[in-house]
Amino acid sequence: MSSAEAPDIRAPRTQRTFGSSGRSNFELYSWLFMRISGLVLIFLVLGHLFIMNVLDGGVQRINFAFVAGRWSSPFWQVWDLLMLWLAQLHGGNGLRVIINDYAERNSSRMWLKAALYASMVLILVTGTLVIFTFDPNIS
Amino acid sequence: MPTAPAGTLYRGREGMWSWVAHRITGALTFFFLFAHVLDTALVRVSPEAYDTVIATYKNPVVNLLEVGLVGAVLYHALNGVRVILIDFWSKGPKYQQAMLWSIVAVWMLLMIPGVYFMLEHTVSAVFGGS
Numbered sequence: 588m589s590s591a592e593a594p595d596i597r598a599p600r601t602q603r604t605f606g607s608s609g610r611s612n613f614e615l616y617s618w619l620f621m622r623i624s625g626l627v628l629i630f631l632v633l634g635h636l637f638i639m640n641v642l643d644g645g646v647q648r649i650n651f652a653f654v655a656g657r658w659s660s661p662f663w664q665v666w667d668l669l670m671l672w673l674a675q676l677h678g679g680n681g682l683r684v685i686i687n688d689y690a691e692r693n694s695s696r697m698w699l700k701a702a703l704y705a706s707m708v709l710i711l712v713t714g715t716l717v718i719f720t721f722d723p724n725i726s
Numbered sequence: 727m728p729t730a731p732a733g734t735l736y737r738g739r740e741g742m743w744s745w746v747a748h749r750i751t752g753a754l755t756f757f758f759l760f761a762h763v764l765d766t767a768l769v770r771v772s773p774e775a776y777d778t779v780i781a782t783y784k785n786p787v788v789n790l791l792e793v794g795l796v797g798a799v800l801y802h803a804l805n806g807v808r809v810i811l812i813d814f815w816s817k818g819p820k821y822q823q824a825m826l827w828s829i830v831a832v833w834m835l836l837m838i839p840g841v842y843f844m845l846e847h848t849v850s851a852v853f854g855g856s
């Protein structure tokens with residue numbers, strides 16, 4: 588039997604190729620990003636929830652003056668900015684995976700992901716602008 | 727004679743349910759984050775606009791929903807650590823079930839005082855007291 592009759596199956600563990608453009612490790616990096624961002628979010632998000640909801644009267648003491656006091660410090664500005672970006676990218680990537688799992692038609696997957704990416708851009712841009720342009724003396 | 731396949735529904739016990747809960751809490755948190763960034767953006771409109779929207783967070787019913795959200799995020803965070811340990815720690819898969827019960831215990835330990843402080847004001851406002 589000649590080798591020409593061997594079935595056309597790739598050797599195990601060869602990477603998937605995409606069209607003629609070569610390889611992509613996107614899913615590997617996204618998997619890794621979920622774990623690294625998750626570890627950082629533990630401190631940022633649980634710290635945020637503790638300060639805002641539990642400590643010192645919790646949500647009852649929050650108002651404009653409270654926000655102005657916090658954002659006068661670069662420490663909390665950086666904290667909130669990092670939390671915004673990491674949570675949005677981590678949660679958005681998680682939702683991308685969920686859409687891929689459940690939306691079976693190509694067109695529904697495309698539309699759901701278009702809506703997801705649009706909402707991520709909206710939230711990232713709005714949130715970043717709010718932190719950078721905050722004005723304690725507004726109106 | 728070949729028989730029809732037995733039931734093929736995957737029943738992964740605790741491991742499967744911990745994953746289902748991780749997925750639901752993650753998606754829930756993401757949707758809340760959408761609303762939360764937009765309500766916070768009202769600090770760029772006026773102090774009054776912001777204080778008005780923040781007042782809804784202080785409403786007793788919404789306050790109860792916040793306890794649910796904190797519980798969901800806390801579960802997601804603790805189980806996230808468990809998932810990371812299963813992936814990267816050589817003994818992780820062996821202890822995955824023990825780790826699940828451990829994070830449930832940690833969740834309870836943190837939530838009991840947490841719920842107390844989160845609801846302290848609401849309980850005294852709704853049920854009176856001095």
Ligand code: HEM
Binds near residue numbers: 628680
């Ligand atoms: C607080 C610390 C957090 C940790 C340690 C954490 C950890 C993780 C990990 C390790 C995964 C991957 C699970 C897997 O591949 O099976 C994951 C998935 C996910 N996370 Fe988080 N996360 C955290 C916070 C958040 C936040 C704040 C959000 C929402 C904005 C979020 C939304 C999601 C979503 C939607 C998924 C996808 C779930 C799935 O595919 O089933 N997570 N998280």
